Amino acid sequence: MLSAVRVLIVDDHPVVREGVASQLARHSDIHVVGHAADGAEATAACARERPDVVLLDVRLPDALAADLVPRLRRASPSTRVLLFTAFPEHSAVAPSLAAGAVGLLVKDASGAALGAAIRDVVRTGAYRSGLTASADAPLTPREYDVLRLVASGHTNTEIAQELVLSPNTVKTYLQNVMRKLDARNRAQVITNARAHGLL
Structure with missing residues (x-):
């Protein structure tokens, strides 16, 4: 008999964690090994439990998934991270x-769909359903890198050094970010990025 798939649920809402655990309890081949409410808890639990799959909310109180996914993969290299969000767009x-999550599952999925998605991730290393909506996301991964450094107070020259790009290339990326987020200056791009949930 094959061992059960080990799952870690990461979401800052207790009702979501409990609801997902309840749904997964109906699947004899899936075992919830832990819950986490933020990125720090998730990283520690991932290192301790070495789950097969992490169900990860896109936004947590102390981290965005894009920052957390690499940390989880370092903590447990064999673990696969499946995004779990009410907002696929x-x-x-x-x-x-781009940071390494293997797919996206929408929170209104049925218990059966939830189990099937987790099995797909374990079997194939990815979950493809539901990814189309992300194609409309406004920023490319590199533009997102530039945005995060801008929000941290870095100058274009500092960003260029950090990302090993030319200052002109950074300027172009930043202009693209400002255009996509309808911003006229750095302060406004940060404000609008926060409104979009990017920061």
């Missing part, structure tokens, strides 16, 4: 997938 989805 969320702007942070594409950067999170």
